[in-house]
Amino acid sequence: MADRKPSHSMAAQLVRRVTLNNDQSLVNKYASASRGEIVKDLLAAPPDTSIAPGESFKTYASGTVSWWVDKMLKPSNPLQERMTWFFHTFLTCNTFKISELMVADQLNILRQGCFGNYRDLLKKFCSSGALIVFLNANQNSKDAPNENLARELMELFTTGTGHYTQDDVKAATIALSGWFAHAWDGYPDGDHQKGEAPGTSKWNIPDTREVTFMGETKKWDLFSVIDKLCSMEATATRIASLLWFHLVGTEIPKPKADELGKWWSGQDLEMKPLIEKIVSDSAFDENYYARTRTGLEYYCAVQGAVNNSHPYDEKDLRLLSQTPYNPPNVAGWPQSQWFNPGSMLWRANFLRRISFPQASLDEVLDSCGLYSISDATLALLKSLDSKGGDTNKLRWLVTLSSPEFNAI
Amino acid sequence: MSNNINNPYAKKTVTRRNFLLSLAGTGAVGLGGGALLTLLNKSDGITVDQKAKVDVANPLKNSTSPLIMGSDNVTATKEPVVETAQDFSGLTIDPKYKDRILVVIELFGGNDGLSMVPPYGTGKYYDLRGGLAVPQNEVLPINDQFGLHRELVNLHERKDQLAIVQGIGHTDGNLSHFQMQDQVNLGNSGSENYRTGFLARLGNAIGSQDPDAGLLAASTYGYSLGMRNITAPFLSTSDLAQLDVISDKDATYAAYREAVSSFKGDPLSDATGDIFSKIYNPKNVFPSAAESAASELASYDSGDNATGRDLGAQLAIAAHLIRADIGVKIIQTKISGFDNHSGMGFAYPELMKGVDGALGAFLNDIETMGKKDDVLVCIISEFGRRCQVSGDGLDHGNGSMTMAIGPVKPGIYGDDISLNDLDEKGNIKPTVTFGQYQASWAQDWLGVPADLLLDESPETLKFV
Structure with a gap:
């Protein structure tokens, strides 16, 4: 591994993981700062409070998605966009089933809540129209229980499997019954302009019985169920481990995960201390280039490398197989499994659509944020001058296809 | 296992x-x-x-x-x-399976098998389905019990190439699209909970026979659950033009392919570690999209039928891969639109028209290529739909009808379904598992013993 610019290496490895847009001016800014100072500075930046646009009665949410991608590429708070993206990878829904307005509402919840308390975020997320429709809470009524939301709340959003029984799922299903949201706008009376929150409605009859959930018998509801689940250390451990993988790029060893979960429980599931804790860990420093960039992460990184000069076209995201709000299944996006012949072909095809600026090899590597590079890759890049064809284009294509650039 | x-x-x-x-x-x-x-x-x-x-x-x-x-x-x-x-070290696939190709068409959303293959000889079908039933005089008959939807004319012309499977369903289904789709694509119906896709395991088994094989498996849309974690040479592309990067004669791309082929990247294997050289394996030489497009792809154009366009585009890629004759064995396609909770009377005939148009064009192409005896097309969907009509659509169900098209022993496979003895939700009780259907693809068609791929070693249906 060669450090091309030792002064920039650490900042570059940090920036590529805690932001999405591969902004080299940020790397230059932080070149002489310590890891702790960089994280503190990023966390202190004022959050972007702008509101994502969305229309009712509109499917595919292309307006909301393009607005969001623009935020990712040109963030006013880069860490906020990274964290919003992290949450979207598992707190998600699919435009296949819900309108653009509901997508926008859910996105706003993630963007505004990603630095706050996980329990609060989850309450807003689970009671949003998008999720009520997406996970069939609409159809969970007294006479026809639908277990979808109850099960996913535990399996995907909190403890993960192994910490609840089928009886807990049944009890939570009863506790969560009676919610309703119209599919076109996500609000119980189908008129979001009235300003009412999604909630119970005459359209869906709740089952108001007392039930035994996690060993406690009482009248439970959505929020008390979430409170209970978030008080369990398994939730803290699981969510912290997800963020660990996302930011560090390696699986957290189990004893360390348990320790981190216990610690984060003590922090009352506040996100900012968790981010700071993970980024400050020595493993963060030691494990860069440890996870493959996902399709969208690759898109943002390439755009950053060419100064966002490639015009937005939703076809690019489809080509890279990661259009926001179009995940492959209810569990959201795979965070690994992005390095395979299929995805490398998609990436090559995406690169074919880009016009690259003239640049020397050093300039290309700087633009790409590759301050640490393997000897083999560097030697290959240096040999390209004699290979024929358009050397500038070839240099960009090969650099952006390198293992280093594909990794995070 | x-x-x-x-x-x-x-x-x-x-x-x-x-x-x-x-x-x-x-x-x-x-x-x-x-x-x-x-x-x-x-x-x-x-x-x-x-x-x-x-x-x-x-x-x-x-x-x-x-x-x-x-x-x-x-x-x-x-x-x-x-x-x-x-471990496929004990596996030797008989050479007679060498040229055989499997094309899977996944109908996502829960295809209503009772509309695709209506049991028109059963009065109860008309009682349950009312206005959504396919009228008896419109059904394209297979035998005196089952026929095809009236729009499936191209398939009906090939009824001597149809293996119809009745009663396919989940023994532990929960009616969730995503969970059932996972279960079907990963082959998780037994006690084993796989992380690799079923088709990935099948591809890996076939790939174990020739470490230097060119492209072996492909999906014609984005991220494929069925191919998840495949280590055999695999491509996924939703656009024929994407393959041009593999064959582009431009000097820059020739240099690009040569350069990136030296990259190793996967932490887990040599097999996938040199994925670039797998993509750009000199054996993977395709005609360009432009060379292929004008004459052949035109026949896949199903006009204003969205389903036909989508499936047609994917099957055109499949035909392209087959025509290139580089050893592709497994191709997965997938289309959506089958979650017909409402408006089914209008929507479903359009879906069938699209499927039939695209599939008819594809089968014509395969016949023209002289590959009729080498290509088996298998339709699959994550579940069937409720027997009783709800409004003008159908809720999620379980047991269903599906079919395989190609060099099969024509007929109806699986134990008889009963519309008079439904489960407590009002769904058809399954008589055939997804594992049996998939085991048939692997074992009967491609010569890979099912017990290497599925932990229950399901009995195959023997339609090939």
């Missing part, structure tokens, strides 16, 4: 060079398949095991348990911690 398990964590030796290079791309594919074993089986050099803390002073440094990078137990929440590696 338990007979075929190797311990992927066994201490093995690895060449330092391969190991370090293999760290380069990272993250990526989970711990599935024989991939890790392939890496670890390399001789000479350093010895590592999963727990080893390897101080990699070189390429892409990585100090904690590099071999478990990308393992999914913290990320893909619906997956088990570890999947056992597959």
Whole structure:
């Protein structure tokens, strides 16, 4: 591994993981700062409070998605966009089933809540129209229980499997019954302009019985169920481990995960201390280039490398197989499994659509944020001058296809 | 399966060079398949095991348990911690299966098999379905019990090539699209909970017979669950033009292919570690999209039928791969639109018209290529729909009808379904498992014993 610019290496490895847009001016800014100072500075930046646009009665949410991608590429708070993206990878829904307005509402919840308390975020997320429709809470009524939301709340959003029984799922299903949201706008009376929150409605009859959930018998509801689940250390451990993988790029060893979960429980599931804790860990420093960039992460990184000069076209995201709000299944996006012949072909095809600026090899590597590079890759890049064809284009294509650039 | 398990964590030796290079791309594919074993089986050099803390002073440094990078137990929440590696070392596929190709068409959303293959000889069908039933005089008959939807004219012309499967369904279904789709694509119907897709395992088994094979499997849309974690040479593309990068004669792209083919990237295997050289394997030479497009793709154009356009575009890629004759064995296609909760009377005939138009064009093409006896098309959907009508649509159901098209023994397969004896939700009780259907693709059509792929070793349907 060669450090091309030792002064920039650490900042570059940090920036590529805690932001999405591969902004080299940020790397230059932080070149002489310590890891702790960089994280503190990023966390202190004022959050972007702008509101994502969305229309009712509109499917595919292309307006909301393009607005969001623009935020990712040109963030006013880069860490906020990274964290919003992290949450979207598992707190998600699919435009296949819900309108653009509901997508926008859910996105706003993630963007505004990603630095706050996980329990609060989850309450807003689970009671949003998008999720009520997406996970069939609409159809969970007294006479026809639908277990979808109850099960996913535990399996995907909190403890993960192994910490609840089928009886807990049944009890939570009863506790969560009676919610309703119209599919076109996500609000119980189908008129979001009235300003009412999604909630119970005459359209869906709740089952108001007392039930035994996690060993406690009482009248439970959505929020008390979430409170209970978030008080369990398994939730803290699981969510912290997800963020660990996302930011560090390696699986957290189990004893360390348990320790981190216990610690984060003590922090009352506040996100900012968790981010700071993970980024400050020595493993963060030691494990860069440890996870493959996902399709969208690759898109943002390439755009950053060419100064966002490639015009937005939703076809690019489809080509890279990661259009926001179009995940492959209810569990959201795979965070690994992005390095395979299929995805490398998609990436090559995406690169074919880009016009690259003239640049020397050093300039290309700087633009790409590759301050640490393997000897083999560097030697290959240096040999390209004699290979024929358009050397500038070839240099960009090969650099952006390198293992280093594909990794995070 | 338990007979075929190797311990992927066994201490093995690895060449330092391969190991370090293999760290380069990272993250990526989970711990599935024989991939890790392939890496670890390399001789000479350093010895590592999963727990080893390897101080990699070189390429892409990585100090904690590099071999478990990308393992999914913290990320893909619906997956088990570890999947056992597959060992195909005892497998020898009979040469008679060599030229055979499997094309899977997934109808996502829960296709109503009772509309696609109406049991028009059963009065109860008309009682349950009312206005949504296909009228008796419109059904294209197969026998006196079953026929095809009136729009499936191209398929009906080939009724001597149809194996109809009745009663396919889940023994433990929960009616969730996503969970059932996972279950079908991963082959998780038994006690084993796989991380690799079923078609991936099938592809890996076939790939084990020829380490230098060119492209072996493909999906014609984006991320494919069925092909998940495949280690055999695999491509996924939703656009024929994407393959041009493989064959582009432009000097820049020729240099690009040569350069990137030296990259190793996957931490888990040599097999997928040199994925670039798999994509750009000189054996993978396709005619360009432009060369192929004008004459052949025109016949796939189903006009203003969206389903036909979507499936047609995907089957055109399939035909392109088959025509290239480079050894592609498994192709997965997938279309949506089958979640017909409402408006089914209008929507369903359009869906069938699209499927039939695209499939008819594809089958014509295959016949013209002289590959009629080599290509089996299998339709699959995550579940069927409720027997009783709800409004002007149908709720999620279970047992259903499906079919395979190609060089089959024509007929109806599976034990009889009953519309008079439904389950407590009002769904058809399954008489055939998805495992049986998929085992038939693997074992009967492609010569890979089902017990190497599915833990229940399901009995095949013997339609080929």
